[in-house]
Amino acid sequence: MPPPWSLLAVQDPIAYAGNPLDRENLNRRSRDWLEAQERAPESRYLPLWQLMPLLKLGETREIAWARRELFEDLEPRPEPVLLGTRDGVAHFAVDVSAEPKREVGFGVEDVASFEDLRAKVAQIPAADAAIAAQARTLVDWHCRHGHCAVCGGHTRSVLGGGNRICFDCQAEHYPRTDPVAIVVVVRGDRCLLGRGPGWPASMYSALAGFVEAGESLEDAARREVLEEAGVRVGEVRYVRSQPWPFPSSLMLGCVGFAETEEIVVDRAELDDARWFTRDTLREALAGKREDLVVPPPFAIAHHLIRAWVEGGLG
Numbered sequence: 001m002p003p004p005w006s007l008l009a010v011q012d013p014i015a016y017a018g019n020p021l022d023r024e025n026l027n028r029r030s031r032d033w034l035e036a037q038e039r040a041p042e043s044r045y046l047p048l049w050q051l052m053p054l055l056k057l058g059e060t061r062e063i064a065w066a067r068r069e070l071f072e073d074l075e076p077r078p079e080p081v082l083l084g085t086r087d088g089v090a091h092f093a094v095d096v097s098a099e100p101k102r103e104v105g106f107g108v109e110d111v112a113s114f115e116d117l118r119a120k121v122a123q124i125p126a127a128d129a130a131i132a133a134q135a136r137t138l139v140d141w142h143c144r145h146g147h148c149a150v151c152g153g154h155t156r157s158v159l160g161g162g163n164r165i166c167f168d169c170q171a172e173h174y175p176r177t178d179p180v181a182i183v184v185v186v187r188g189d190r191c192l193l194g195r196g197p198g199w200p201a202s203m204y205s206a207l208a209g210f211v212e213a214g215e216s217l218e219d220a221a222r223r224e225v226l227e228e229a230g231v232r233v234g235e236v237r238y239v240r241s242q243p244w245p246f247p248s249s250l251m252l253g254c255v256g257f258a259e260t261e262e263i264v265v266d267r268a269e270l271d272d273a274r275w276f277t278r279d280t281l282r283e284a285l286a287g288k289r290e291d292l293v294v295p296p297p298f299a300i301a302h303h304l305i306r307a308w309v310e311g312g313l314g
């Protein structure tokens, strides 16, 4: 008897989730408290260069936390974003893209490097990956929101980077999170997966799409599957979620129970969609098939597929 899904989720943490920091949403309202955190000698800063976090060299790529001296001479001086605290120590993210020589400019080339988070996530400790995800999303959002979407005026960061306010019209702007429905569609002993244009050879994954205005998660899941693969889905059950910081999505993992089987692929969205049996997917998860590759464990699709194969999704 396989363990129930809730237990699998606890035993099997998902990449980018489980951030250990206290976001300090009450304390960060105090400007004095924020300034004290920025000045505190023990405060830690995660430098990001063009959205790539600084990671220690080695087999395990931990975050290379820095002191504020690292970026104080940069022009223009970057404004740190408070991520939160841990054991009373403040942790910030800071955009250091103004340094043209990357690691060499900071003298850290022998101990650390700026790396693409998605490419290195398998080597990063889980807590550090979650913190880096938060940092990447927030720094990217601040970079893109220097101007007000209401009046076009300049905006400034407030609440330690928790949001931005327009200098001219005082409109408040909050970092956004875009919900994405990601669905493993099942019918009896078969599961529907698709592949998008330009994906790695033989890779198939769960169908996914943004939740649109005025839709529930379940509505979006049914619509996406019908549009992309022509398959009608009845019941949709939410399973688990994953923050996806490229740049700011929240993947909402579901299982959808198909009511029809015939596939009609929308070639604008997908190259192909097919039904796969449990046995085929079990072999693919074990890396034993040359004709079928499923997403790696840092993607929620992997966990959804595996949960269904192991009988945890009904």
Ligand SMILES: [Zn+2]
Residues within 6 Å of the ligand: 148, 149, 150, 151, 152, 153, 166, 167, 168, 169, 170, 171
């Ligand atoms: Zn404005």
